[in-house]
Amino acid sequence: MSLFKVMHNYNQLMVYLIWPFKNKLKMDNFPTSPNAAEHFAECKQLFVLAVLVFIICLVLHFIFKKQRKKALLDLNKSAALILLLLPIVVFPFAVSNFDSFFVIFHHILFNNNDWLFDPNTDPIINVLTEGFFASCFAVAGIIYELYFAEKLLRK
Numbered sequence: 001m002s003l004f005k006v007m008h009n010y011n012q013l014m015v016y017l018i019w020p021f022k023n024k025l026k027m028d029n030f031p032t033s034p035n036a037a038e039h040f041a042e043c044k045q046l047f048v049l050a051v052l053v054f055i056i057c058l059v060l061h062f063i064f065k066k067q068r069k070k071a072l073l074d075l076n077k078s079a080a081l082i083l084l085l086l087p088i089v090v091f092p093f094a095v096s097n098f099d100s101f102f103v104i105f106h107h108i109l110f111n112n113n114d115w116l117f118d119p120n121t122d123p124i125i126n127v128l129t130e131g132f133f134a135s136c137f138a139v140a141g142i143i144y145e146l147y148f149a150e151k152l153l154r155k
Contacts, residue, residue, distance in 0.1 A: 005029050006127055013124070016040065017047045033121040039114035046109065077152060084148040087141055098134045 009027040016025045017040065025032055025040050032040070094101040106115045117125035 001029060017044050018051060020048045030124040035114040036117055036122040042110055081152060084145060084152055087144060099130060102133060
């Protein structure tokens with residue numbers, strides 16, 4: 001399958017996950033089993049929740065900023081340092097054995113095994129590999145660390 005087709009299907013998946021009014025997952029070139037559809041529906045709930053929290057925090061940030069009061073998340077150095085170091089404690093485990101970390105992550109967030117995809121019925125798993133998710137975790141971790149490092153350095 002061409003990179004263009006893979007990206008087209010990936011974009012269809014991401015629109016489904018992020019857009020709250022899109023109720024059915026349809027990827028043009030990847031069939032989706034009922035278990036995978038259920039897993040993606042559960043992921044969608046997490047994505048929509050994250051987007052809502054982001055929007056609420058953004059609105060509150062501008063309200064606080066307009067009133068020239070303290071920032072919404074005005075951390076002291078100790079709190080910023082703790083929040084900065086917390087992922088660093090998890091990082092060695094996640095890097096040394098990402099497969100186990102990924103399994104534990106799924107057991108914490110999901111109450112079923114629908115996330116265990118069969119490549120024969122859900123070929124999207126051949127694109128959304130362990131390496132893909134490891135990269136996503138790494139990017140999220142770097143953004144998180146940079147945010148709290150900036151808070152710590154600004155104090």
